[in-house]
Amino acid sequence: MSSTTASTSLPSGIKVLGTFPDILVLPEFVFGGLVWILVASTKVYLQIFEGWVMFVSVFCFVISTLLLLLYMCGAHGGKPSWVALDAFYQVIASVFYLSAAVLQAGTTVSIxxxxxxxxxxIDIAASVFAFLATLTYVIHMVFSLLRWKSS
Structure with missing residues (x-):
């Protein structure tokens, strides 16, 4: 696998799934999708909290899918502005998922x-997967910020 410091631009095509920070999109899909499914399959007791968890999981799933498809199609054209966009998105996604994981855990404790x-x-499982999704987004964020800094 390629190191993020060796390549300061975003990969294109299937190489997206061969570089370290970018391959983290797969566990992000899995963990985020599980959060989405598990929260959707339970009775909602605290609508505002679990509504935010659902928004975050759907938002991050859709934007990550869109960015992955754009990177695989080579729409970024190797421009440094896409590296900054990727880093910015990873920061936003990490903060969103951290807040969603804490709210999901709080909801689980309260019920x-x-x-x-x-x-x-089911709420316990959703909390665990929300924290795992947060962890993968934070790791992805760190390496995206390192790539952005070196570009």
């Missing part, structure tokens, strides 16, 4: 004494 234990277990 601990509910009647249906299955819903509680």
């Amino acid at each position: 601990k004494g509910i009647q249906d234990y299955r819903i509680y277990q």
